Amino acid sequence: MSNKKKFETVAIRTQTERTQFSEHSTPLYLTSSFVFDDAEDMRASFAEEKERNLYSRFTNPNTTEFVDKIVAMEGAEAGYAFATGMSSIFSTFAALLNAGDHVVSCRSVFGSTHTMFTKFLPKWNIETSYFKVNEVALLESLIQSNTKIIYIETPTNPGVDILDLELIGKIAKKHNLIYIVDNCFATPYIQQPIKFGADLVIHSATKLIDGQGRVLGGITVGSKELMREIYLFARNTGPAMSPFNAWVLSKSLETLSIRVDRHCENALKVATFLEANKNVTFVKYPFLKSHPQYEIAKKQMKLGGNIVVFEIEGGIAAGCAFLDKIKMCSLSANLGDTRTIVTHPSSTTHGRLSEKDRLEVGITDGLVRISVGLEDVEDIIADIHQALGG
Numbered sequence: 001m002s003n004k005k006k007f008e009t010v011a012i013r014t015q016t017e018r019t020q021f022s023e024h025s026t027p028l029y030l031t032s033s034f035v036f037d038d039a040e041d042m043r044a045s046f047a048e049e050k051e052r053n054l055y056s057r058f059t060n061p062n063t064t065e066f067v068d069k070i071v072a073m074e075g076a077e078a079g080y081a082f083a084t085g086m087s088s089i090f091s092t093f094a095a096l097l098n099a100g101d102h103v104v105s106c107r108s109v110f111g112s113t114h115t116m117f118t119k120f121l122p123k124w125n126i127e128t129s130y131f132k133v134n135e136v137a138l139l140e141s142l143i144q145s146n147t148k149i150i151y152i153e154t155p156t157n158p159g160v161d162i163l164d165l166e167l168i169g170k171i172a173k174k175h176n177l178i179y180i181v182d183n184c185f186a187t188p189y190i191q192q193p194i195k196f197g198a199d200l201v202i203h204s205a206t207k208l209i210d211g212q213g214r215v216l217g218g219i220t221v222g223s224k225e226l227m228r229e230i231y232l233f234a235r236n237t238g239p240a241m242s243p244f245n246a247w248v249l250s251k252s253l254e255t256l257s258i259r260v261d262r263h264c265e266n267a268l269k270v271a272t273f274l275e276a277n278k279n280v281t282f283v284k285y286p287f288l289k290s291h292p293q294y295e296i297a298k299k300q301m302k303l304g305g306n307i308v309v310f311e312i313e314g315g316i317a318a319g320c321a322f323l324d325k326i327k328m329c330s331l332s333a334n335l336g337d338t339r340t341i342v343t344h345p346s347s348t349t350h351g352r353l354s355e356k357d358r359l360e361v362g363i364t365d366g367l368v369r370i371s372v373g374l375e376d377v378e379d380i381i382a383d384i385h386q387a388l389g390g
């Protein structure tokens with residue numbers, strides 16, 4: 001039998017060394033810094049001749065435990081935990097890119113990531129070229145002599161489109177580019193992009209990893225070599241995760257697999273219900289046979305995730321009316337919570353985009369996104385059903 005620990009065992013048994021108090025569950029290390037025995041101990045620690053905690057902006061036992069778990073779950077070598085998913089994404093790019101470099105990204109990425117590409121990276125003369133989800137064949141033609149990174153999200157937010165991790169991994173390898181995947185919607189339980197050639201994997205831990213809508217967090221994991229650059233950037237610029245958040249998130253990981261199993265079971269039932277509703281023009285869920293990239297989803301994902309999107313006939317007004325009729329589910333900006341959350345992207349998160357720009361990322365006027373929670377699925381469906389007009 002293999003000695004490699006299974007997913008759930010890693011999630012539960014990866015643990016910071018016990019203290020003299022013999023605690024069972026990892027305590028919270030709310031401390032900004034750590035003490036040294038003498039001047040030599042301090043010198044050697046700062047010179048990185050010893051692996052130890054110095055200051056919680058660099059490492060802390062709670063963040064190390066959280067990072068060690070995600071590193072093992074993703075099949076990575078090293079990682080660093082950030083205050084939010086966005087600080088993880090920004091720091092990863094800032095650490096690896098130089099002025100004049102170029103990025104190729106899928107157009108369907110989280111809104112703030114897109115803003116980073118279009119508003120902030122150009123300040124350092126870093127440009128991004130985009131391909132649409134159905135244009136992966138064009139990706140190679142976008143690569144220039146100064147391209148350094150290929151960046152994707154799969155499933156995408158909010159459209160739940162699926163990109164072929166393996167295919168893009170081969171292109172990245174052929175051109176010697178750093179391949180980065182935002183794995184937030186899938187979690188390492190559903191999909192491990194490194195298996196398909198990714199060099200770095202990023203998560204917003206705020207979503208399913210926390211899973212209970214409590215804390216913000218982010219993490220980047222990957223090869224030792226790339227993580228060293230990212231670590232040095234983060235250690236000196238300060239986007240570190242707080243020990244408290246790391247403690248919460250590490251506990252959350254202990255139940256990740258059973259929570260995600262149920263989220264996905266509920267989401268598939270909600271998607272199947274919506275497919276049969278006459279007021280719904282289309283439903284998108286990676287594990288529905290009708291999903292345009294169903295075969296790719298089946299190849300690279302263990303389950304379909306907890307996000308379902310669907311379109312109500314009647315455009316923006318119908319989308320808003322649906323939200324107004326919702327009784328139990330929450331109208332909130334988060335996702336991946338125990339509580340089911342409904343959002344209407346074209347009147348909220350993507351409201352400032354032109355209709356053309358929205359359509360480019362698959363957001364039609366009547367599109368509704370549901371982050372399916374862990375309430376009894378019959379109650380979730382009943383709420384959606386009545387809001388759709390019964």
Ligand SMILES: Cc1ncc(COP(=O)(O)O)c(C=O)c1O
Pocket residue numbers: 084085086087110153157182184185203204205206216217218
């Ligand atoms: C796919 C994706 N990536 C990144 C982020 C950003 O994460 P955070 O809100 O933790 O900064 C989000 C947030 O919704 C997201 O959905």
